[in-house]
Structure formats: C-alpha cells, structure tokens
Amino acid sequence: xxxxxxxxxxxxxxxxxxxxxxxxxxxxxxxxxxxxxxxxxxxxxxxxxxxxxxxxxxxxxxxxxxxxxxxxxxxxxxxxxxxxxxxxxxxxxxxxxxxxxxxxxxxxxxxxxxxxxxxxxxxxxxxxxxxxxxxxxxxxxxxxxxxxxxxxxxxxxxxxxxxxxxxxxxxxxxxxxxxxxxxxxxxxxxxxxxxxxxxxxxxxxxxxxxxxxxxxxxxxxxxxxxxxxxxxxxxxxxxxxxxxxxxxxxxxxxxxxxxxxxxxxxxxxxxxxxxxxxxxxxxxxxxxxxxxxxxxxxxxxxxxxxxxxxxxxxxxxxxxxxxxxxxxxxxxxxxxxxxxxxxxxxxxx
Amino acid sequence: xxxxxxxxxxxxxxxxxxxxxxxxxxxxxxxxxxxxxxxxxxxxxxxxxxxxxxxxxxxxxxxxxxxxxxxxxxxxxxxxxxxxxxxxxxxxxxxxxxxxxxxxxxxxxxxxxxxxxxxxxxxxxxxxxxxxxxxxxxxxxxxxxxxxxxxxxxxxxxx
Numbered sequence: 001x002x003x004x005x006x007x008x009x010x011x012x013x014x015x016x017x018x019x020x021x022x023x024x025x026x027x028x029x030x031x032x033x034x035x036x037x038x039x040x041x042x043x044x045x046x047x048x049x050x051x052x053x054x055x056x057x058x059x060x061x062x063x064x065x066x067x068x069x070x071x072x073x074x075x076x077x078x079x080x081x082x083x084x085x086x087x088x089x090x091x092x093x094x095x096x097x098x099x100x101x102x103x104x105x106x107x108x109x110x111x112x113x114x115x116x117x118x119x120x121x122x123x124x125x126x127x128x129x130x131x132x133x134x135x136x137x138x139x140x141x142x143x144x145x146x147x148x149x150x151x152x153x154x155x156x157x158x159x160x161x162x163x164x165x166x167x168x169x170x171x172x173x174x175x176x177x178x179x180x181x182x183x184x185x186x187x188x189x190x191x192x193x194x195x196x197x198x199x200x201x202x203x204x205x206x207x208x209x210x211x212x213x214x215x216x217x218x219x220x221x222x223x224x225x226x227x228x229x230x231x232x233x234x235x236x237x238x239x240x241x242x243x244x245x246x247x248x249x250x251x252x253x254x255x256x257x258x259x260x261x262x263x264x265x266x267x268x269x270x271x272x273x274x275x276x277x278x279x280x281x282x283x284x285x286x287x288x289x290x291x292x293x294x295x296x297x298x299x300x301x302x303x304x305x306x307x308x309x310x311x312x313x314x315x316x317x318x319x320x321x322x323x324x325x326x327x328x329x330x331x332x333x334x335x336x337x338x339x340x341x342x343x344x345x346x347x348x349x
Numbered sequence: 350x351x352x353x354x355x356x357x358x359x360x361x362x363x364x365x366x367x368x369x370x371x372x373x374x375x376x377x378x379x380x381x382x383x384x385x386x387x388x389x390x391x392x393x394x395x396x397x398x399x400x401x402x403x404x405x406x407x408x409x410x411x412x413x414x415x416x417x418x419x420x421x422x423x424x425x426x427x428x429x430x431x432x433x434x435x436x437x438x439x440x441x442x443x444x445x446x447x448x449x450x451x452x453x454x455x456x457x458x459x460x461x462x463x464x465x466x467x468x469x470x471x472x473x474x475x476x477x478x479x480x481x482x483x484x485x486x487x488x489x490x491x492x493x494x495x496x497x498x499x500x501x502x503x504x505x506x507x508x
Contacts, residue, residue, distance in 0.1 A: 019404070026405055026406075027431060027432070029427075030409070030428035037424065038422055038474050043423055054418060057366075061373055061374050133375060136375075137382070139476075186476065
C-alpha cells in the first residue's frame, strides 16, 4: 500500500523480451557459470579480473573498522606507546637470541643426520599483509588481505602470524587475496602432535574459533595442552610450524573415535597484520611433495574438502591424502615414541 | 506531472550498492547469523516497485557481485536472486496491492526460496551445510521488510 504508492501510475510491463524468457536465459547463464567455476576452474581468469574490479568496494567495506582502529591508535597516549616500544624491544632481543639458537640447532641436526635435505625448509621471504576484511561466520572463516599477484602471492600459500599458522591463500586477485583460515569448516591441515609424533588431520570447526581432530581413535595418546605442529604432508605447509594446542578431549566409551578440540595459537580474531611466507624450498628438494593439482576448485592441495560430519565415512575423501602419504624426505621431526603414521590412517578406516 | 523520473536508475544503483555494502560489511558474529539479506530485500523492492528498471538483470548482476564478495561459486547467489526477482516481477501487481503485513509474508516466502536455492547449491558443490541458523535471516528479513520498503519508497518519492 503506502510503501508502493509512488509507482502507481508508472508503465509496468517490460518491453522487449518477456521476463520468462529472460529468466530462463539468466538461469541458464548462472548454471553454466557455476559449472565452469566448479569444475576445472575455467573461470580463474574471470574471477581474477572480477576480484580486481570489486577490490575498491571491499576497501570501502572495511573502512569503518579501519577508521575505528586508526582513531584508537591515534588517540593513544605517549605513555602507552612508550610501554609498547619497551615491550617490543624486549621481545625482539628474545627472538633474536632464539633465532641464533635455532639456526645452530638446525645445522647441527643436519650434520648429525648427514642429510642436507633434512634441513627444515627455511622461511625464505616474508611479506607482511594487512587484513582488509574479516569474515568469521559458522560456515566461512575467511580474511581478505591487501596483497595479490603483483606482490608475487600464489594460491595455497601459507599465511602465518607471529604465534602460529593462520591459513592459506585461496582466490588471488591482482592486489588482494582471500585467505581461508584453519578454523574454516572446509579447511583441513595435516598436523602432528609434537609430544608423540602422532599424525592426524585438524579440521576447522567454524565459528567457535577452534579446530577439531576427528580422526584420532579413543585410545590415542593425546592430552590437553599438547602442541600440534604442521606435519608437512600435503606440501602446502612446511613441517614443524605450531598450529594449535589441544584444549579438551571427550572419550566416549561407545564411539571408536575421540572427540578432540584444539585452540589455534594464531590470534585469529585479533590480528591486523599477517605474514605471507615463501619457503626455500621443500619442493625443489622433494619433487614428491609437489602439490597435486587440487581435486576441488579451491581445495588446498593439502586439504581435500572434508565433510564436517565427524565420523561420516571419510574414507573416500582421504584417498588423495593417503596417496601423498609416503612421507618423503621429511621424517617426523619428533620421534621418541612415534606411532607409525599408518596408525593415524588406520584410525580413519 | 512528468517531473518525477520515470526510472530512478541512479537511486536503484545507489541503494543496491548500499545494500551490498551492508550485506558484506563485517559485523559481530552474533549479529551475523541474524543479518537480514539486505541485498535481496532491496532488489525485491525495486523489482516490485519499478519492474522495468529493477528486475532480472539487476538481480543477476547483484547476485554475481555477492558471489564475488563472498567467494562462493560464481552464479550461486545470481541464480537464487534471479529466481526470486522473476517471481517478484511476475507478481508485482498482486504483491503491490497487498497491505504491508501480507507483503512481509510474501517476502518471507521469497526469502525462503532464495535461501533454499543457495542451500541446495551449497550442497551440490560440496560446501558445508550445517547450522539451522542460516534460516534465521528469513525471519529477520521479513520483519525488516516494512521498514525497508518505507525507506526505499521515500528514497525515490517525488518531491
């Protein structure tokens, strides 16, 4: 009624083709586009261009929160800034010491093993990217960052913050890239429990900001507080980077699998900057770890899309992963009472 | 009285852009579940009020823009939005003659169809489906409709 009072005397029927015809046309077009996008990624080029086209709008979308952050920052007092600088200085010297220590250890380790390849891949180059937009919902946990192909960013590149693994890049535009977080329910990262060397897969749990370890048997040796590090399988993430800490474990006598939640170390909801990392270079040394052509449009090579249903017969989905499993030149870094890797795989079956 | 614009293209563009902005601007997660589909409401409004200018093309393009923003399969929201726009354009005279309350109910139905198409495509393309919360926005959208219609109506009301 009143809401539409205005258009009352307007000519209403469209001219040209009737809406039914145009609807069919558009519907077919949508379906064709969807099929092309879904299968084989034929639209990568188009998506690339479109992503470039909407980037200004995405910047605009993020501007309110950016303005807020800027306001907060610029009204900080001198005192606070001083404190922060002091804190950062201390932290920097700590880190420098630790880095020295680490390099020495890595060299020693390599000598002991007599293998140059055993050197863990070293972060070769870092690129700091700013977070432009954050999307943290139950179904999607993504970031948009302000670096793209013009900065050399490639698909399935590891994204870290200073505390741990954040995720990997997905759709890349010229000046921006979408990052899928490790807590996204469509993301899975191959991990290893640092204490025992047990390998498994950590699947994102959605908006609780946690990870689930759905494929460990109820009798697996896991304790709350265990550190999960990347296992390096799958080739997207290099081995040994911290991912999460086990928070709670439910062992149900009825169910064969334990239900385990882990909290990511990366401060997913608080970061404003992230680091993109180039590794030198596990792939050159180990041709076996070449990321296979992703089975799914956007599926990170390491992570075939895993259905969230905890025990829903995940076997077929894991075949690509098992195929990549013959752990090439990366023996588990921590192997005191290492369970054989098959155990984790068996648990899946 | 030919003072008013026949087809307020500029306003349509502006409001749709604004709605797109509202649909993708980051908000706290408790609100996100209930965030009404601003873009769908706006496109529906223009399809009913000015079916010649708003309508299928507008719906398709707006849906595609949403796809790019949300990183979903290209064409997913475009298809869903085209479908509900088509229904709205076809039935615009009937919908328009209803009182606002009934319009809200119709919009709720359309939002349901929209969400269902999106949901079905999510399923077919192997995306994650769980969470009954995704249906909540149908309700909030329907509740918002009278307000949205009044605001948008004012935005192109002749002076």
